[in-house]
Amino acid sequence: MPYGYGAANYLQFPNDLTTNKDYAGNYILFTAMKVTGGVDTRTLKFNMAEGDPTSVALPIPQGLTFGYQNNWDQTEVGGGRAALASKSGGILNTIAGVTSEGSMTDMVKAAGAAAGSALSGAQGSIMGAAGDIGGLAGKMNTAGAGVVNEMMGFAATKPGIGSLLEAAQFDIGIRALKQTMTSYSGPGFRSFQWQFSMKPLSKGESQQAKAITQFFKTRSMPAQSDMQYTRIYNIPDVFRVQFFSGFKESPWIDKIGHCACTDVGIAYGGDRFTTFAGEHAPLQIDLSLSFKEMELLNRQAVQNEDNTGVWPEETYTKASKPYQDPEVYSVDDFQGINTNEGGGARRRASQTAT
Numbered sequence: 001m002p003y004g005y006g007a008a009n010y011l012q013f014p015n016d017l018t019t020n021k022d023y024a025g026n027y028i029l030f031t032a033m034k035v036t037g038g039v040d041t042r043t044l045k046f047n048m049a050e051g052d053p054t055s056v057a058l059p060i061p062q063g064l065t066f067g068y069q070n071n072w073d074q075t076e077v078g079g080g081r082a083a084l085a086s087k088s089g090g091i092l093n094t095i096a097g098v099t100s101e102g103s104m105t106d107m108v109k110a111a112g113a114a115a116g117s118a119l120s121g122a123q124g125s126i127m128g129a130a131g132d133i134g135g136l137a138g139k140m141n142t143a144g145a146g147v148v149n150e151m152m153g154f155a156a157t158k159p160g161i162g163s164l165l166e167a168a169q170f171d172i173g174i175r176a177l178k179q180t181m182t183s184y185s186g187p188g189f190r191s192f193q194w195q196f197s198m199k200p201l202s203k204g205e206s207q208q209a210k211a212i213t214q215f216f217k218t219r220s221m222p223a224q225s226d227m228q229y230t231r232i233y234n235i236p237d238v239f240r241v242q243f244f245s246g247f248k249e250s251p252w253i254d255k256i257g258h259c260a261c262t263d264v265g266i267a268y269g270g271d272r273f274t275t276f277a278g279e280h281a282p283l284q285i286d287l288s289l290s291f292k293e294m295e296l297l298n299r300q301a302v303q304n305e306d307n308t309g310v311w312p313e314e315t316y317t318k319a320s321k322p323y324q325d326p327e328v329y330s331v332d333d334f335q336g337i338n339t340n341e342g343g344g345a346r347r348r349a350s351q352t353a354t
Contacts, residue, residue, distance in 0.1 A: 069188030257295035
């Protein structure tokens with residue numbers, strides 16, 4: 001009998017999942033849970049879902065992989081924001097003030113005044129300033145620590161002016177763009193997709209396979225209230241996902257938090273639809289499941305995976321375990337191991353994901 005949530009009320013496939021040496025006692029356990037409260041990923045509360053059965057055990061799927069996503073996005077940084085955020089002050093404050101002027105000419109004049117000089121006539125534009133770098137504008141740059149150059153960049157990246165200059169960039173020979181940075185926006189919700197191929201060898205296994213597909217179809221769907229003009233749904237069940245080896249949760253496989261089932265796919269009959277004689281149950285039922293993890297991970301949760309308690313809820317606020325360098329093994333560490341037995345174990349492991 002599978003161990004874990006809902007162990008007393010479960011379905012499994014195949015019937016000998018926990019006894020057949022080909023599977024080596026390795027299985028994945030899905031337990032239906034109900035979200036009972038919470039307003040964010042760290043405060044969600046879960047209880048066992050009602051109804052029978054509550055759990056399904058299947059062979060650990062082939063190609064079991066885990067990803068740990070973090071979102072790093074490219075963000076434009078406007079000159080005004082950069083000036084205000086910088087500790088430099090001085091010239092940056094002057095630049096922010098200059099670009100608050102309403103027109104291009106006013107900006108140029110304000111820049112000239114800030115630098116202790118003035119531009120006039122044809123120099124009262126970005127082209128004039130650009131063409132005069134090294135002349136009067138160059139002197140202003142020296143006096144104002146680059147205020148003209150920065151002013152030009154600020155002005156040329158303003159929404160209205162920037163749109164015009166984008167079209168005219170080849171005529172005037174310059175293109176001003178906002179600065180960019182890589183901005184961290186937190187960890188991402190992980191997604192998982194698994195496929196299971198159930199090939200019954202008896203009427204009992206056919207019934208189990210059908211019941212398992214019904215379990216995921218039903219549990220992942222919402223119940224709808226009887227309303228005439230609107231739709232009100234009860235939140236579907238979610239799933240606790242655990243990996244077991246020999247009736248104990250495996251310490252060798254990464255953990256997964258509670259997951260919402262986003263897609264259930266069922267294919268009947270294999271490559272060519274075929275059924276058993278008599279009741280015409282399909283010879284093969286392929287089940288594909290897609291999940292999205294509901295809890296965002298942090299360093300504390302990841303480093304406390306092996307700690308006792310409910311994961312990850314009880315590890316969110318714990319102190320992170322000190323980072324440990326990977327252990328280095330020598331040949332002597334493997335002396336005395338029966339290589340034939342090890343090879344057999346490896347062969348059995350390779351057959352786990354079927």
